[in-house]
Amino acid sequence: MRFASLSSGSNGNCSYIGTEKTHILLDCGAGIRTIERGLKSIHLELSDLDAIFITHEHNDHIKALGAILRKVPIPVYASLGTLQGILLCKALKEFPKELLHPILTDACFPMRDLRLIPFSISHDTREPVAYRVEEGDKHLAIATDLGNFDAYTVNHLKDLDVLLLEANHDIAMLENGPYPYDLKRRILSDYGHLSNERSGELLEAVYEKKLKKVLLGHLSAENNTEELALETVKKHLSSTSLSLSVAKRGDISEIIEW
Structure with missing residues (x-):
């Protein structure tokens, strides 16, 4: 199995997951050139992809979708609500709508192997x-854009080898930063984004010896730093065997194979 974050941050998110038989993207919110450059670095092209899976319809997760589908007819899978949001997104312009397919939450969806x-x-x-x-x-697992978590979330993030986990903001930086009050409230709400502190708490809750690699993702350019995210999350870890790093904004991460 092979994984790489092609871009992760508030300005664009896209991850590659693959095996010898199957190649998929999870989200396509980076620019199409960034995505193509990331795929090229792992010796793939858009035409090699079997599917694209989307987490939700915010622009930083679907920005390149229209451009990709106009170039290559790749099946796209998402929840019904997300598909409805995608169809309302005028910024994507025209693309083949027949490529969109709904999937059910909490149901296992097979994609080749x-x-x-x-x-x-x-x-x-x-x-x-x-x-x-x-x-x-x-x-x-890839878990970003979650304002909060509960036992249900923790259950789905158990028994992992690799995890890309949101560490969006440092609370003090956000509260003292230039964002408008309403935007700060949104980010800090239960329907916003996970802070470094909460990310550490979630990682502490899901950690098991099997988990060997964690990438912190979706870091805010304005309200976080890589150093702060790593320092804060590490405070919640007692394991020295866990590899912890940051998924880069606009650039491919290390390629993880196991």
């Missing part, structure tokens, strides 16, 4: 999900 389990998250869109992806006994 992969199994994807979308599960609900707390965010201010129609029907947002995070994804757990499995190949045999190899498990990973």
Whole structure:
């Protein structure tokens, strides 16, 4: 199994997940050139993709969708609510709508030798999900854009090998920063984004010895730094065997294979 974040941050999110038989993207919110450059670095092109899975309809998760589908007819899967949001997004312009397919939350969706389990998250869109992806006994999850978490969330993030987890903001930086009051309230709400502190608490709750690699993602350019995110999250970890790093904004992360 192979994983790489092609871009992660408030300005664009896209991840690659693959095996020898299957290649998928999870979100396509970076620019199409960034996505193509990331795929090229792992010796792939858009035409090699079997599917695109979308977490929700915010622009930083679907920005390149129209451009990709006008170029290559790739099936797109998302919750029904997210598909409705995508169809209302005029910025995507025209693209083949027949490529959009609904999937059910909490139901296992097979994609060749992969199994994807979308599960609900707390965010201010129609029907947002995070994804757990499995190949045999190899498990990973991508969980960003969640304002809060509960036992349901923790359950879906257990028994993982690799996790991309949101650490969006430092609370003090956000509260003292230039954002308008209403935007600050939205980000800090239960339907906003996970702070560094809450990210550490969630990682502490889901950690098991099997988990070997965690990438912190969706870092805000204005309200966080890589150093702050890593320092804050590490305070919640007692394990020295866990590899913790940051998924880059606008650039591919390390390629993780296991």
